[in-house]
Amino acid sequence: MLRSARKVDVVVVGSGAAGSVVAAINAEAGREVLILEAGPKRTLTDLVSSQIHARKLKWSGAFVEEQGDLKIGHNFNSGYGTGGSALHHFAVWPRLHENDFTVHSEYGKGLDWPISYQTLRPYYDRIQDDVGVSGDALAEKWRPQGKAYPLPPLPVFAQGKVIAKGFERLGMHTAPIPMGIKSQAYKGRSACLYDGWCDAGCPIGALANPLVTYLPRAMKAGAYIQHNATVASVLHNSKGDKAIGVAYHDANGDLQTVYAKHVVLSAFAVQNARILLNSASDKHPAGLANHNDMLGRYLMTHPAQTVFGLMEQETQPHLGPTGGQLICHDYYQNKQQADDAFGSYQWLIASAAKPNDLLGIVNSRPDIYGKALDPFMRKAAKHFALMNLVGEDVARADNRVSLSAQKDSHGLPLAATTHNLLPETWSMLKRGVEQGKAVFKAAGAEEIWAGNPFGMHIMGGTVMGADSKQSVTDEFGRTHSLENLYVAGPGVFPSSGAVNPTFTIHALALRTAEQMLRDG
C-alpha cells in the first residue's frame, strides 16, 4: 500500500513497457513508488477478442497534431490505460544490431548511441529470461551475440510456409520471429493459442504485456498505480537543478501535486517531450531539459509498408501471432544497399490477419467495394498472405515534437509533430517493396499488391547522448539538466534501427532503473 499520496520516493509517469520495469525494480528495492497513468484501469478480462473493441486500447488522450510526408500515426501507435502501448503490442522482440548504435560514425547519418550493443547485451539477456522469449537463436544467422532464447520458437503455420518458399527460391533466409510470446508455459504463464488476437490485447498471459510481466511485480512489492491521472508538468526546486515532483490532473480534472525524490517520465515519446516542454519555468524558459534546444528533436518512426497476396494454396491466415511467424534480416547489416538508398530493413512474414480494421483484410484493398467486395473477402479468408517491411528511419533534428497553439481541456498546449523521410529512406522503402513483391511472385501468389507506406512505432524526441549539448539525457536516461529526472522508453533512442522497439525499451529501462538505485 502507498504510505503517502503526496510524497513518494519515485513517481513514474506512464505504466507501459518502460514504466512498469522501472516501477518494479524500484519497488522491489524497497522504494515507495507511485505510477501515474493517464488512461483508465484495464485488466485481462477487458481484453475482448474483437478488432473493434481493441480500439479502446489506443490513445484517447489529448489530440496530437501531425505533419510531414510520413506521419508518425500517433493514435494508432500509442496506448491508453494500464500497460500503455505495450498492452496492444505484437511482441515481436528482435534485438538491435551492433551497427544500429554507430550509424553516425559508420555512415555519417543520424546519431550514435552513447553505449554499444555490448553494453546493452546483458540487459537483453536478463529481460528475455525474466519475460520468456520464444525463438531460434541459431536460425537467426544475423543475430548479434547473446544468450539463446529460454523457449523454443512458435510454430509456423500454412501462411508462413507458403511465403517462406518464395524467400527460399530467391536465395534468402528466414527464421522464426523472436517473440515475447510463450511457446510453452513459462514461470506460471500459459502458452499461446495462436488465435491472432494480439492487437486486441492478450488475456491469457501468453504475450508479454505489462499486465502479466512487470506490473504485477511492482504491485507485489508495494507500488501503487493511479489511473486517469494526466501529468501536466514536472516541478523543480528553486535552483532549477532538481525535480521535486509532478503536477497532474486527476479523474475529476482537478490539479494535484505529488512530490518525489526521483521523477521518471515513461509516457511514450511524444507525451514525454510535451510534458517537458509544458514544464517551462523561469529557470527553464524553453522547457525542462531543453537548455540546448534538443528537446523534441530527432522524432522517428519506422517507415513500413505491407506486401499482400492471394496465394493458390490455402494459407489459414487466421492462425498465429499478429506480429508474424517468420523474420528475414538479410538486408539489415548493410545499411547502404545502393547509392540512392539508405537504411536497414526487416521482413516480418505471415502475420495473422483479421477481416476488418486498419490492418485487416478489407482495408488492404480499399479499391474494392460494392458487389466485388464479398467475393474478395471470401477468397481472402482462405488464401490471404502478407508480410511487413519495417525500415530504418534516420534521426533528423527537424523532425520534432513542439507545442501547438491549440490547447487541451486542461488548458495545456497540445503536441505538434513533424516527420519527414529523407529521399534515401524513401528509396530504401521502394526497393524493399519491389523485393517483397518478387518474393510473393516466387511463392506463387496469384495476385500481389502493396499497401501505402505508414509509420510503425514512435521513437526519439528525448534522445540520449554522450554530449550534453547534443542530447536530452545521458546513457542512463538521466536528463542533463536535472540529475534526478529520468526519461525511459523509446524517446531516448538516438537511432531507430529497423527492429520493433519493445525488447530494447525493456532492456534500457532495466538499465535506467538499476542506475537509479545506484544514484541513491
Add this chain to the structure above:
Amino acid sequence: MEKAVSSRRAFLQASSVGLACAVAAPTAWLSPAQAYAKRLPYTQLTDTEVETLEQLADAIVPGARKAGIAHYIDSQLAAPLDDCLLMIKYLGVPAPYKEFYQAALQSAHQLPLSEYQKPWHELSDSQLDTLTAQLASGAIDGWQGPPPGFFFFVLRADASDVVYGTQNGHETIGFPHMAHIKPVQEW
C-alpha cells in the same frame, strides 16, 4: 498440439461467456444489427443523415444497412472519447467525430440531388455506381467537409466493421473467429 490448444480455447470461451452474461443489461448490449431490427431511435444523427448513411454504406459494403451501420455510428458518436470504437479514432481526426460525419453526410446528401435531381434511394443501379465511384475517387466538385475520398475510406471501414468484423461476419466468409474472450455485443 492442436488438440490441446483446442481444449484450452474451449475452456477460455466458456469462462468468458459467463462473464458476459453476468455484466450484460437486458438492452444495453444490443448489436447494431439487433438495434436496426428493433428500429431503435437515433440520438446523434438526423433521419436525413441516417438515410444517406445507410444508402451509401450499403452501396459500398453490401449488407451494411441490415448489419446496423447507422446504429453503430450513432451509438459511437454518443460515447465518451475513451469508449469510442470507431476506426476514425486513430486516423488523425480531432474529436468530436460527430462534426466529421455530419459535414460529410451533408455533402453526400446533396450529391445525387445535384447530379440527378433525386435522392439516393431513387437512384438506378448505374447511377448509384457512378456516384459511389466518384466518391471513391475523391473527385467531387462542390463537396464541403472532409475530403470525399477520405470519407469514403472511413465509411467503408465502418461498414466493414459491422458486416465483417462481428463473429457472425467472420463466419459468413469462412473466417474462424476463435475468441479468447467473446465480446458481449455481436462483434
